[in-house]
Amino acid sequence: MPQSSSRTPDAVAPDLLLLSARDADLRAVLGEIISSMPAAGLTNRVFRTETSNGWFFVRVPGPSVVGTVDRIAEAHNMELAAKIGLALPAVYCDPENGVLVTRAQEEEDLAxxxxxxxxxxxxxxxxxxxxxxxxxxxxxxxxxxxxxxxxxxxxxxxxxxxxxxxxxxxxxxxxxxxxxxxxxxxxxxxxxxxxxxxxxxxxxxxxxxxxxxxxxxxxxxxxxxxxxxxxxxxxxxxxxxxxxxxxxxxxxxxxxxxxxxxxxxxxxxxxxxxxxxxxxxxxxxxxxxxxxxxx
The missing domain is CATH 3.90.1200.10 (Aminoglycoside phosphotransferase (APH), C-terminal lobe)
Known part of the structure; x- marks a missing residue:
């Protein structure tokens, strides 16, 4: 998921409110959504989201990738990579709809x-x-x-x-x-x-x-x-x-x-x-x- 290039919170994205309202499991993970910042991306919509439970990255697939990505394989591979410290572990994953949530981490610029x-x-x-x-x-x-x-x-x-x-x-x-x-x-x-x-x-x-x-x-x-x-x-x-x-x-x-x-x-x-x-x-x-x- 691409990282946000902006640190200025936007109003809460309607997509996130709708997703949270529809999915009790997602709502339990996120808590109350306070603000969201959209990240640039060619295929997905990604939001750096502040909630009552902390900061998260929330990925919502764009229309061009719906049905073209094996989300079961993605979830499996990401979980394995997270176990060896090469990926952020998912805190919520819905392969059927392509929604993915991880804890947000502050990005640092390496030389x-x-x-x-x-x-x-x-x-x-x-x-x-x-x-x-x-x-x-x-x-x-x-x-x-x-x-x-x-x-x-x-x-x-x-x-x-x-x-x-x-x-x-x-x-x-x-x-x-x-x-x-x-x-x-x-x-x-x-x-x-x-x-x-x-x-x-x-x-x-x-x-x-x-x-x-x-x-x-x-x-x-x-x-x-x-x-x-x-x-x-x-x-x-x-x-x-x-x-x-x-x-x-x-x-x-x-x-x-x-x-x-x-x-x-x-x-x-x-x-x-x-x-x-x-x-x-x-x-x-x-x-x-x-x-x-x-x-």
Missing amino acids: PTAFVEELGTKLAALHGSKLTFQGVLDPDRVLAAQIRSPGSIDDVTAKVPELSNVLRFVQRSIDPLNTDILVPSHGDVSPGNCLSSSGSLLFIDWEFSAMAHPLWDIAYAALEMNFTPPQEQAFLTAYRNGTSLIASWTERDLLFMKVRCDVISALWALENPRNLCDFASRRCARALRHIDQLS
Whole structure:
């Protein structure tokens, strides 16, 4: 769940009042709602909420993800990650409706170098934990499903013309991953899904968590954090110090995965009801830069 960028309480969101009125269990957890602050997010509505029982993050799924996320798997995977100190434990979880509540924690800014190294260390801890997550995230299958999804691929490439070149490269050049190497993965390591608190780092928003190739989280993190080359090397060094999972993988393998991540993100953005063309265009442009490095 992304964190709020504002510290100024708003009037209580009507959604929260309605949810609380309808659900006695949720009402018992929250108590009386005093104020709420909406957080920025592309798919969910998240509120940092002050109540008579304390401060909470309350996640309500947006219409674009209703029915598309396995909430049972999300709850299971998040619970396992919380047990090893990598996630906030849920205090209320309704998988059927996608509502999730955790205790709020004050976010602290880690120094850039400390954040980069902590991220590598925590990802290594997750991947090396031997937890068994529900679900499998195979980027090749995800991409194939996106291409086959309802609607013409010509329609989306017309909106973002550079997508055609990226798709052509991906379909022609990338060999399937070795799916024998699957580890418990967050699936969406981005700035809004990392919470720095009490000098440590937690992952939030486990919607896309699953068993996956370790390079998925690594590539996605490097892209979405917009690391500089030295920061990426520090991140990879911290990761390798924590686990040997990617010891045999080359920089070229990582570049291939980065292209996969960006084209999947671009197609997701164009399938989103909000039609995030600028988001998709930026991902495609970045993918083309990585393709140039692979040439």
